Amino acid sequence: MIESEDINKVEIRSEEYQEILGAPPNWLLRAGISVILLVFIILLIGSWFFKYPDVLNSQVVILTEDPPVQLKAYSSGKLTHIFYSENQSVQKDSIVAVIENTANLDDIIFISSILDTLTNIEYFPNNIDLNLGELQQSWSGLVRIISSHRNFIELDYFEKKNESLSSQIDFYNKYYFGLLNQIQIMEKENELSLIQFERDKSLFQDGAIAKLDFEKSEQTYLQQKRNYENSKTSLINTQMQINQLRQQILDNSIQKTNELKTYEIQIEEALQSFKSQLAKWRQSYLLISPIVGRASFNKIWFENQAISQGDLVVTIIPKDVMKIIGKADIPSTGIGKVKSGQTVNIKLDNYPYMEFGMIKAKIKNISLVPITTEQGIFYTAEIEFNDSILKTNYNKSIPFSQNMSGTAEIITDDIRLLERFLNPLRSIWTDKIK
Structure with a gap:
């Protein structure tokens, strides 16, 4: 009996629930839609006002505007000289260390200072004994060209030759003017000889003189005329010889200028070649500080220690903060x-x-x-x-x-x-x- 009543109650309640669920009230629907719409509007407005950035990650290194300079070995060998210790002040262009090589360091420093201050090739020291190792051949070539240039200037062959030619010109000038004076005299004599010939010719035609005397007068006139013409020819030849000598002087001067120019070009080429090889040598075997700073050795380096190409030997920390x-x-x-x-x-x-x-x-x-x-x-x-x-x-x-x-x-x-x-x-x- 109890079970039957419980079953009836369940059925009644189920029908009531089904009635409510099956037909929800309109106010409930409107309220639900309004709440959902309000939430959407709030999210939409919030998404407009809510902002945040992206973050990009990257690697960074902190240093100064004037960064430290790392001096690395450009060749393998032993450190034959180390001139500075840890944290010691280093001046610009100072040699910090030297890698083993066949040259004498003092000779390299000497010739580097000469090249830095050389303003005139005349003062180039070519009569000194230097040990420059692998630079010796380039140095010898430069010295040989400079020595040839000096010998050329000291011998002064073309100038002496021109002096001799100038002396010949002076001699021919004197001869020329002397010959010119003779020609002027001979010109007068030739005129007088012509007058005498014309007179004798007239007398011969009149029968006043013998034919033999007339022929002698004609011969004298022709001889005088021939001498006059020969002197004029000698004058022209003398002038030609003077011109030729002057041309030789000009040619010698041009040749001297050309040879001096050739020497200058050869010296400049040899000098630049030696400077280039010297710079390459310095880069290979010398560790030179390009700035003022303090030496910081990355390892405990000591003289005669072997290093390899690419090893970081020392870092120069800039002096100024x-x-x-x-x-x-x-x-x-x-x-x-x-x-x-x-x-x-x-x-x-x-x-x-x-x-x-x-x-x-x-x-x-x-x-x-x-x-x-x-x-x-x-x-x-x-x-x-x-x-x-x-x-x-x-x-x-x-x-x-x-x-x-x-x-x-x-x-x-x-x-x-x-x-x-x-x-x-x-x-x-x-x-x-x-």
Whole structure:
């Protein structure tokens, strides 16, 4: 009996529930739709106002504007000389160390100083005994050409030859003017001889003189005329000889100038060749500091220690404290988001950011041309720091050392959440239209 009543109650209630579920009230439907619409509008408005940036990670190196200079070995051998110790001051162009070679270092230094200050080849020291090792052949060639040039100048062959020719010209000039005076006299004599001949001719025609006397008068006139013409010819020949001698002087002067020019060209070529080989030798065997700074040896180097080509022997730390900057290699993917002035969070490798914090900085500029490496294509960005010292967001100061490495988090411009939802849809829609 009880079971029958319970079954009836369940059936009655089930019918009531089914009636409610089967036909929900209109107010409930309107309320539900309104709530859903309100939530959607709130999310839509919120996605418009809510913005956050992308973060690009890259490797960064912290250094100064005037970075340290690494002096590496360009050849293998022993370190025959080390002129500085750890942290010792080094002057610009100072020789820090010497790698084993066959030349005498003092001779190399001597000849380098001569070439740096040489203004006139006349003062070139060619009569000295030098041991320049593998530069000896080039040096001997230079000395040989300079010696030939000096002998040419000291002998002065063409000048002496021209002096002799000038003396001959002086002699011929005197002979010329003497001959010219004789011709002037002979010209008068020739005129008188002609007058006498004409007179005797007239007398012969009149029968006043014998034919033999007339022939003698004619012979005298012709002899006088022949001598006159011969003297004129000698005068012309003398002038021609003078002109030839003057031409020889001019030719000798031109030849002397050409030979001097040839010597100058040969000396310049030999000198430049020797300077080039000397520079190559200095690069191969001398470690020279290009800046003023302090020597920092990367290993405990000592004289007669063997080194290999490419070994880093010493680093020259600049003396003056320069502005601290950072160099970050940014992957080409997403480089369009990076702009000057954007914030950069730097996490140093040697100082865990969970303990020491991050260093705030900004992008100063970005290289216009990328570099290609085995890891990919990168753009170089210069990073500037707000302070002259490295201070983290935990207010901790980090002691600076050259070439500190770390990770740079570049904070790009904020993008609305709504745009992040719509951008993929817009891309899909654009692709479909195309």
